[in-house]
Amino acid sequence: MPTALVIDDSRAMRLILRRIVTQLGFEVHEAGNGREALELLETLDPMPQVALIDWNMPEMNGLEFVTAVRSQERFRRMTLMMVTTESEHGQIVRALAAGAHEYVIKPFTPEAIAEKLALLGLVPSGTMS
């Protein structure tokens, strides 16, 4: 079963994302911020196929997490998808420049997550319609 890592400081948002991603066939791990997520990654084998990453979080934010992950060769195959209310054009460009692959703006519908994962080739297209 493919695995996904959901990184968000809001328990409500983790729950929403867990429900959607589980339905798409992923096993889900959760972390409350970037630092927790890096620690969790040390213990996960195999590595998650995808991380869904909030931007504004305490301790280590999503952008810092993306930068940290991109600096390490061993995480090269993990797809990084921002899921955040940060929606200024410039912010999105910043996240892409740091190494994020995709971007979902909050609020989102379940279809939005499913379709982005399909664009990334992580779920077959038309999984949720």
Add this chain to the structure above:
Amino acid sequence: MALTQQEFAFVSGLVRREAAIVLEPGKEYLVEARLLPLARRIGTVTVSEFVARAQRERTLADQIVDALTTNETSWLRDREPFTAFTDVVLPDLMERRTPTQKLRIWSAACSSGQEPYGLAMMLEENLKNSMQYEILATDISSEMLERAKKGRYSQLEVNRGLPVPMLVKYFQRAGTEWQASDALRRNVSFQKVNLAGNLPAVPPFDVVFLRNVLIYFDLETKRSVLRRIRSLMRPDGWLFLGAAETTIGIDDGYERVVAGRASAYRPRAATTAPIGATRKG
């Protein structure tokens, strides 16, 4: 609160006449969910009251047709036809056409515009030798065409299957919304067309996207739509239908061909005889 049989019959008869869309009994919940916001907008309390008024007021009847013929659309949700478009169809056309021939693409049920602008993005990204293109985007709903023409999308809409590199390249923020750039809009024109009625008199198309429309038509209408669209296609043109749709058993004038991981349909003459040979008579 629930719609009576008579009210549902009025609504299904209306959308059948106006848009050739078949609403089976059992879809009452869909009608109620789509019409409730309309009812509230004009201050009627129930959908039943709204339907009663729509039987006397033409503009309300039009709103019903609009509300029931449109869906929230995704940009590139079914990747296969779009991948086939960039990987198979465009290379084929770039080979067959001279650089001065403008490629003509028809998005035949463009809804709020995601398909024609999505195609424009792919053409901007993939066309070589400064080849030109034009996209005709048509829809049955005036309200949808107005929206599509503006090229403004909500945050929820840009979340739907639009790759983020395309979002940042071809859209700018405008308040709470996103505005499609001039680069996308300059080659797209819009026109109101009822596919079940008269088709526009225009030069033939190289590619037609007619996705998820046929499913709403009965067999005779399907046949007539497919035949008349074929007469607006270049002999070596390409037609893309929705995944659940086909020309097989409906119109023999098309041949199904495999294009990447998608199916496409081409006028039969193009594949059974040398190009141009059978169309001269």
Add this chain to the structure above:
Amino acid sequence: MTTPTIDDLQAITEQVWLSYLDPEGITPFLPSEESPGMPCVLATVSVTGAWDGHVVMTFSQKASRLSASALLGMEEEEVSIDDIADAVGELVNVIGGNVKSLLPDGSLLSLPHVATIDEGVNKWPAAVEVCRLQGSWQNEPIAITVLTSKSSG
């Protein structure tokens, strides 16, 4: 700079409802003159930096419970006070984040804060109201207010 308007608030609210509280589009948030009284549940985020102010959501107690139930996919009776806090906190966070995107670059969003008020005052004495959207959802009042700490004149 853009100052958020009631139309912006309405667009943002509609999207939040369609995403999390009313995915079928059959129980929309309906603007009206109605406004939550006491007791109420308050959820706020602050914006600091290039722009200073607050985004405040006020719910009737029942509205906050309904919100948590819809957002978390739980039965209304199962919803705990923590669930309500997490749910309305996330709602104000998403709405506040979208309001922030209309404000000048360099504005920062705080973590959400949630409180219940049984009686007494609910005021931002030094703040100026920028815009306010109020109405009801499933016949329960909810209000969303954007306040700024500095007059924008």
